[in-house]
Amino acid sequence: MLKPLFQPLKLASGGELPNRIVKASMEESLATEDQLPSDALIELYRQWGRGGCGLLLTGNVMVDHMAMTGPGGVALEANTELGRFQDWAEAAKAGGSKVWMQINHPGRQVFAGMKGKALSASDIPLDLGKNSKLFAQPKAMSEEEIQDVIQRFAATAKNAVAAGFDGVQIHAAHGYLITQFLSPLSNKRSDQWGGSLENRARLLLEVVKAVRAELPADAAVGIKLNSADFQRGGFQPEDAKQVVAMLDNMGVDLIELSGGxxxxxxxxxxxxxxxxxxxxxxxxxxxxxxxxxxDIAIMTTGGVRRLEIAEKVVSSGVAAVGIATALAYHPSLPNHWQNNSMLDAIVPPIEMKNKDLAAFATMAVVKRQMRRMGNGKKPLAKPSPLFSLIKEQFRSSKLQKRYRERFAS
Ligand SMILES: Cc1cc2nc3c(=O)[nH]c(=O)nc-3n(C[C@H](O)[C@H](O)[C@H](O)COP(=O)(O)O)c2cc1C
Structure with missing residues (x-):
């Protein structure tokens, strides 16, 4: 008898995931200067593809090259050459995993230093205390800009599937554009895109509709949704439940619940x-x-490192379990779990007094691990958070300069 984690998951669109373990999305920051998948990015997914996950979700890919979550990110637009994307999908699938591209628009969560577009539901900037000035002042989107973004999601999804990805995941979590519309803290609009939950969810629903309409019926559509934004007066668990109900009968295969x-x-x-x-x-x-x-299959991601916990997730009515950080330390964790050869992923905790710095260091360490794998090296057992942070800051400013210069004209 197969362990519950290793039972296949049938999708509403007809496909099947070979098991219930999903590599959750992690922004790799490994694009070429042209914002295409680099050799290192492709190699990274070849390695994860051998690790035994049922599904690999890529790091977020931008629907607009002028609106990037970071300077080393990949963008896929209507007229982008697909060659490197085909190589990326092929490498990811070579070991038997399925692969979906996560597609995203950052909205206001863009660095001021990038000088690209900073759009949002309303003109409310991020509040990160003394780090707020690192982020751009957003502009409230016009109707035309909203329609443009919807079409961009559809075009990116169409090209992802044309390149060989088995589906896409629409990023509607973690404070990016769709979340900015969902949350009453960042959406103060009084038109059809703001006010009631139904209006705030309209952007998500319109994106799902447009994406579904562009894809073959057997291509998968997933959504990453916040269960809450965990801020006072923000998007609440009851809102998430209602949004999931609104998504019923829209051709959604899997909803990943996260938060924040x-x-x-x-x-x-x-x-x-x-x-x-x-x-x-x-x-x-x-x-x-x-x-x-x-009836939509639900998965959840966040804080899973141990087999016992992953099993608990899929034994509680949740269809799949997402894992991010642990797979940057142990890319073959699912194979180990299947063979009972390693039951707990060892992920050293990041201990820093300054919590904002600790959050940045957490990202920096994982990005460093992904770069190592992309360059054919093994992840480090215990990377230094401070050193990784400094290295990442240095790399990020170099990439920001590269991005600015490329689009200066
Ligand atoms: C370096 C890094 C990059 C991330 N990038 C993304 C992303 O592009 N899209 C996304 O939905 N989540 C992203 N996440 C969040 C993860 O998908 C996941 O929700 C979170 O790390 C919690 O899961 P974990 O405890 O297994 O790491 C990222 C996390 C890390 C550490």
Whole structure:
């Protein structure tokens, strides 16, 4: 008898994931100067593809090359050459995993130094205390800009599937554009895109509709949604439940529940409202409750390092378990779990007094591990957070300069 984690998952669009372990999306920052997948990015997915996950979700790929979550990111637009994307999908699938491209628009979560577009539901900038000035002042989107973004999601999805990806995941979590529309803290509009939850969810629903309309019926569509943004007065678990209900019958295969934003990194286990998260599988309680209320397959990501916890997730009515950080330390963790050769992923905790710095260091360490794998090296057992942070800052400013110069004209 197969362990529950290793049972295949049938998707509504007809496909099947070979097992329930999903490599969650992690922005790799490994694009070429032309914002295409680099050799290192392709190699990284070849390695993950051999690791035994049922599904690999790519790091977020931008639908607009002028609106980037970071300077080393990949963009896929209507007229982008698909050759490197074909190589990327092929490498990821070579070991038997499925691969979906996560597609995203950052909205206001863009660095001021990038000088690209900074759009949002309203003209409310990020509040990150003394780090706020690192981020751009957003402009409230016009109707035309909203329609443009919807079409961009559809065009990116169409090209992803044309290049060989088995599906796409629409990023509607972690404070990016779609979340900025969903949250009453960042959406103060009084038109059809703001106000009631139905109006705030309209952008997500229109994106899903447009994406579905462009894809073959057997291509998968997933969504990463916040179970809450974990800020007082923000998007609440009850709102998430209602949004999931609105997505019923729209051809969605899998909803991944996460939480938080740059302002409140709940996806790293930290909140700024009265709620506390579980120490492992942070969003499991929300996921269990939502899974009971819908026929759409639900998965949850956040804080899973141990086999016992991964099994607990899929034994509680949740269809799949997402894992990010642990797979940057142990890319073959699912194979180990299947063979009972390693039960707990060893991920050294990042301990820093300054919590914002700790959040940046967490990202920096993981990006360093991904770069190493992309360059054919093994991940480090215990990378120094401070050294990784400095290295990442240095690399990020170089990439920002590269990006600015490329688009100066
Ligand atoms: C370096 C890094 C980059 C990330 N990039 C993305 C991303 O592009 N899209 C996304 O949805 N989540 C992203 N995440 C969040 C993860 O998908 C995941 O939700 C979070 O890390 C919690 O899961 P974990 O405890 O297994 O790491 C990123 C996380 C890390 C560490």
């Amino acid at each position: 934003s740059y302002e409140t990194p709940a996806m790293q286990g930290r909140t700024s409202d009265e709620r506390t998260l579980a120490r492992e599988a942070y969003f499991l309680e929300f996921a269990e409750e939502i899974a009971q209320s819908t």
